[in-house]
Every structure is written in C-alpha cells, then in structure tokens.
Amino acid sequence: xxxxxxxxxxxxxxxxxxxxxxxxxxxxxxxxxxxxxxxxxxxxxxxxxxxxxxxxxxxxxxxxxxxxxxxxxxxxxxxxxxxxxxxxxxxxxxxxxxxxxxxxxxxxxxxxxxxxxxxxxxxxxxxxxxxxxxxxxxxxxxxxxxxxxxxxxxxxxxxxxxxxxxxxxxxxxxxxxxxxxxxxxxxxxxxxxxxxxxxxxxxxxxxxxxxxxxxxxxxxxxxxxxxxxxxxxxxxxxxxxxxxxxxxxxxxxxxxxxxxxxxxxxxxxxxxxxxxxxxxxxxxxxxxxxxxxxxxxxxxxxxxxxx
Numbered sequence: 101x102x103x104x105x106x107x108x109x110x111x112x113x114x115x116x117x118x119x120x121x122x123x124x125x126x127x128x129x130x131x132x133x134x135x136x137x138x139x140x141x142x143x144x145x146x147x148x149x150x151x152x153x154x155x156x157x158x159x160x161x162x163x164x165x166x167x168x169x170x171x172x173x174x175x176x177x178x179x180x181x182x183x184x185x186x187x188x189x190x191x192x193x194x195x196x197x198x199x200x201x202x203x204x205x206x207x208x209x210x211x212x213x214x215x216x217x218x219x220x221x222x223x224x225x226x227x228x229x230x231x232x233x234x235x236x237x238x239x240x241x242x243x244x245x246x247x248x249x250x251x252x253x254x255x256x257x258x259x260x261x262x263x264x265x266x267x268x269x270x271x272x273x274x275x276x277x278x279x280x281x282x283x284x285x286x287x288x289x290x291x292x293x294x295x296x297x298x299x300x301x302x303x304x305x306x307x308x309x310x311x312x313x314x315x316x317x318x319x320x321x322x323x324x325x326x327x328x329x330x331x332x333x334x335x336x337x338x339x340x341x342x343x344x345x346x347x348x349x350x351x352x353x354x355x356x357x358x359x360x361x362x363x364x365x366x367x368x369x370x371x372x373x374x375x376x377x378x379x380x381x382x383x384x385x386x387x388x389x390x391x392x393x394x395x396x397x398x399x400x401x402x403x404x405x406x407x
Contacts, residue, residue, distance in 0.1 A: 123155040125165075125186035126226040128199045133169075133177040137162035144177045145169045148215070149203065150196075150222025153179075155186065186230065193231035197240055200224040204247070221247040228284075238281070242290035245277035249297050264305045265313065272301035292331030296324060309403070311351045311360075314344035322371075335375055335384035342371035342388060346395055347402030368395055 131147040132139075137159050147153065147167045154166040156176070163184060166176045185192045200223035206216035213219075224247070227240035234240075252273040256262060261270035281294040302320055304313035321341035325334050345368035352361035372395070375388035394401055 123186070124230060125153045125155055125184050126150055126196070126223070126230065127153060127179075127183050128185060128195070128223075129183040131179045131183060133165070133167060133175060133179050135177055137164075137178040141178075144175050145173075147179065148222070149199065149219040150226050152226075153184065155184075185226075193227050193234035193236050193240075196223055196227045196230070197236050200227065200240070200243070204243070217247055217251060220244075221251075232284075238285040238288050238290045241277075241284065242281050242294060245281050245294060246297070248277055249273050249300075253300065262305050265308050265310075267302055267304055270305060273297075275301065289330070289332050292328040293333055295328060296331065296333040296337065299324065307347075307351075307402075309351065309354070311348055311355065314347050314351065314402075317341075318344040318348075318367075335379040335382050338371055338375045338378075339384045339388050339391070342368050342375065342391060343401060345371060346391055349395070350400045350402050365395060368401075 127147050127149060129149060133144045133147055135142045135144060147169060152168045156164040156166060158164070158181075159178075161181050162178050163181050164176070164178050166174060167179075168174050185196055189195065200220045203213070203216045203220035203223060206212035207220060221244050224240040224244035227234065228237045228244070231237060256271060256273055259270065264270050275298055278294040278297050282291040285291050299320055303317055307313040318341045321337045321344070324331075324337045325341075328334070331337075345364045348364035349361050349368065352358070352364060369392060372388040372392045375382075376385050376392065379385040379388075391401065393399075
C-alpha cells in the first residue's frame with residue numbers, strides 16, 4: 101500500500117513539473133500587460149524581451165500570464181499572443197537565438213537600442229531554459245553567461261579595489277553562470293571558454309613591480325592550456341603566459357636576479373614561439389611575433405619601454 105502511495109505522489113509531482121515546463125514562455129518583443137484582455141483596459145506595465153512568462157490561460161488571441169517585469173516585481177495580467185515563444189513553438193530555439201543575436205548586435209552599435217545587452221543576456225538564457233536539448237543550448241547558455249560576465253567586469257574594474265594587488269581584496273565577477281555552463285555542457289568548447297573566464301577572478305589588480313603576481317598568473321594560464329588543450333582560448337592563454345614571463349625579465353633585473361631573468365627570457369620565447377607556430381594566422385599569433393621581436397631586441401615588455 102505504501103509503495104502505491106509513493107508511486108502516485110511521484111506521478112503527481114512529475115505531472116505538475118511537466119505542466120509547468122509546458123506553460124513556460126518568453127517574449128520576442130516588449131509586450132504590454134493589461135488588467136483584462138482588452139487594449140483599452142488599464143496597463144500594468146511592460147514585459148521586456150526575454151523575461152520569464154508563465155501562461156495561465158488563453159482567450160482567443162490573448163494570454164493570461166504571470167510575468168517578471170523586473171528581478172523583484174512579478175505581476176499577473178493579459179498580453180496578446182503575438183511574439184510569445186514557448187517550449188512547444190516550432191523552431192522556437194532558433195527564433196529566440198536569432199532575436200538574441202539581433203539584440204547583441206544592437207548592443208554593439210553606438211546608437212543601438214537601450215538595454216539591448218540585457219535583452220540578449222535574457223534571450224540567450226531562455227534558449228537554454230526552454231530548449232535544453234537544442235543544439236544551440238550550450239552556445240546560448242555560454243553567450244548569456246559571457247554577456248553577464250562582461251557587464252559585471254566593467255563594474256568591478258571601475259571600483260578602486262580593482263587596483264589592489266591581490267585578487268581576494270576585490271569583489272570578483274559572479275561565477276554561477278559560467279560554472280553552470282561547465283556543469284551542463286562538460287567537454288565542449290563552451291565549457292572550455294567558461295573556464296577561461298574564471299581566470300579573471302584569480303588575476304592581480306596591480307602587480308606593483310613585484311614578481312609574485314606574474315609568476316602566479318603565468319602558471320595559471322599554462323595550467324589552463326594543459327587542462328583544456330582543445331579550447332578556442334589556448335592561443336590567448338599561451339600569449340598571456342608568454343607576456344608575463346616577458347614582464348618577469350625586467351622585474352628580475354630590477355631585483356638583481358640575473359639568473360631568473362634569463363630563465364624567464366627563455367620561457368617567454370618558448371611560449372611565444374608556440375603561439376606563432378600553432379596559431380600563425382590568428383591575432384594572438386601576430387601579437388606573439390611582436391612579443392618575440394621585443395624580447396630579442398631587448399625592449400622591455402613591462403614598465404618603461406623607453407631608453
């Protein structure tokens with residue numbers, strides 16, 4: 101008897117979960133939410149692109165919804181069905197992804213739509229949220245996390261604490277969504293790229309002319325390359341490690357550690373040559389070639405480069 105009760109309880113909750121997922125939706129456009137299904141009725145507010153919407157009931161071309169107008173404010177009311185995408189919408193993942201790409205493009209323009217970056221962030225996330233098995237889900241979740249990361253980074257790096265030497269002395273970017281990418285899509289390039297972003301929170305603010313920070317950071321980038329050999333960020337990580345070794349050439353000279361300076365020079369050359377050899381046509385390959393030239397010519401890569 102007990103086993104039967106447990107079975108029906110599980111069946112009930114599974115049914116509720118499926119219904120909730122089926123009713124989940126979002127909007128491609130700014131939608132006005134009304135008190136009643138009538139455009140002449142009072143307006144409760146506007147639903148921005150990509151906001152969470154739960155469908156409660158329908159009435160002809162109208163939908164009664166519970167919608168998040170902001171992170172803190174949720175209201176119930178009526179919207180027209182135009183521009184609403186739900187899990188059952190044919191090609192809904194591609195439609196949302198396309199709208200997200202368009203919003204991201206708007207955000208990159210000088211006079212683009214206000215709030216377009218946040219729109220793109222939400223829309224990409226909804227691709228993953230509504231269509232978790234879509235071929236676009238991993239990339240969409242990563243793009244959402246990337247936009248969120250970049251927006252937070254601008255804020256974090258504008259604070260006085262950004263100049264602190266040690267990374268733990270400043271508030272870093274929220275790692276939740278990057279870690280979600282790594283958890284949900286392990287072994288993909290999106291997980292590799294997410295892991296590369298996490299390095300930002302481990303970097304020093306200002307080296308202050310000491311060797312500790314570039315030593316540590318070089319190790320972090322080299323470890324990343326070892327652990328993520330297929331990552332699209334390998335060239336950048338190798339260059340970042342090479343640059344820090346090049347910086348150590350001058351730092352060690354200042355500290356009168358000639359032997360360490362020569363070791364750093366050899367390591368910087370080896371790392372930079374890896375980039376130029378493995379990624380000759382990339383921007384990082386060109387930057388590594390420039391770094392090699394500077395090292396060979398004795399031009400400091402860090403500090404005052406003027407003689």
